[in-house]
Amino acid sequence: MARAFVFPGQGSQAIGMGGALAEAFAPAREVFEEVDDALGQKLFHLMQQGPEADLVLTENAQPALMAVSMAIMRVLQTEGDLDLARSVRFVAGHSLGEYSALAAAGSIALADTAKLLKLRGRAMQRAVPVGEGAMAALLGLSLEDAAAVAEEAAQGDVCAAANDNATGQVVISGASAAIDRAVEIAKERGSKKAMRLNVSAPFHCAMMQPAADEMREALANVTIVPPVVPLVANVTAGAVSDPDRIRELLVMQVTAMVRWRESVLFMKENGIDTLNEIGAGKVLATMTRRIDRDVQATAVNTPEDIEALLGAL
Known part of the structure; x- marks a missing residue:
């Protein structure tokens, strides 16, 4: 069995996400606390209590979804002794999920990822006036x-x-x-x-160029190291490990099409037969079944899901 971890994008957020993880696992609570500290914001409280109108704001939804994915990863690594490089061949993420994938693979630090996604959300919202x-x-x-x-x-x-x-x-x-x-x-x-x-905005098109410019400046000041396993990038639907190329693709991703269907097929062509969606919801697992039913796809977002995955590794 050859496995890839994939990470969801915006739209998978929901009030209460991550709550069961925080109750069950101290490492998950630590991730949520670290993200709150990095942002100077009680984001986890917002994730649990709402209001939903605030959680769905792009600047909150993006770091919140990443935090859930990283809480699961931290539990897998600390409670289950997961060695990503030994268990997984690729990581990939849908839009903001690409940042979660890079954080999971050790390419960008958790605090930096949270700050980048907060900025990314604000920049994308600012790029185009509401309604245009x-x-x-x-x-x-x-x-x-x-x-x-x-x-x-x-x-x-x-x-x-x-x-x-x-x-x-x-x-x-x-x-x-x-x-x-x-x-x-x-x-x-x-x-x-x-x-x-x-x-709230027209994502992944040329109207997002002001946001891409902001991300170029922000990413220039962030340390990016080679991920422990290659990233299958949204922009190219191909594998990348070079930090400078990753930085370039993250900027391009703001205005470029997310080539998710091709990314899944690329992973299959390179031997992957199992995708685990690490994070809130099950959007990517559902999409995978539409793309190619030969690729087994499961969502991992509850304590029970984590136990099942650790048993399969």
């Missing part, structure tokens, strides 16, 4: 068809494929009016479902 950008899911269309819909809908505005999540599941991003046009065009082109998403 949007995203939509186009279901039942191939990436090529979805890209063609976006190109036709643009009409001088930004409109592009943002997430190639799974077979027949593409998300587009861009100017609000263009996204509305794309939804209608997609329906005409045979999309099973085309709908705007409830997001």
Whole structure:
């Protein structure tokens, strides 16, 4: 069995996430405390008590999701004596999950990762005034068809494929009016479902360039070392270990499409038959089953899940 660890992105957050981990494991509590200290914020309290309207804010959701993933990793390493390099061939993450993956693989320190994600969330929100950008899911269309819909809908505005999540599941991003046009065009082109998403900004498109510029400056001042196992990067859907290249790809990732479907297929082509989603929810495990049913995918986010994984390693 050849295994990869993958880490979820925004949308998997929920009030109460990480609570059972903190109750069951002291190492998990330590991670949440370290993230709170790094941010100077009672983020874990927000994760448990809400309000939900504050948790879903990009600047809170991003470090919160990373904290849950890293709490699980800390438990696996301290309670289960996990040696990532011995047990796992690759790490990968969906959008912000790429930072969780790098932290898990020892490439970026936990405190630095929390601060970067807080900044990333704020920068992405600042990049486009509320209401000027949007995203939509186009279901039942191939990436090529979805890209063609976006190109036709643009009409001088930004409109592009943002997430190639799974077979027949593409998300587009861009100017609000263009996204509305794309939804209608997609329906005409045979999309099973085309709908705007409830997001606060048009992520992973050219409108995010101001945020990419902020991240370039922030990442230039952060220590990045080679991960203990290669990262399968969102931008390239290929493996990377060089710190300078990782830094470059993290900047590009803000405006580039997340090539998740291709990333899963790359891992399969390189011998991976098992993906463990480390963190809140089970979005990536579900996507994996849509991409290739030969790849076994399981979510690891409860004490019971952790015990099961440790028993399988």
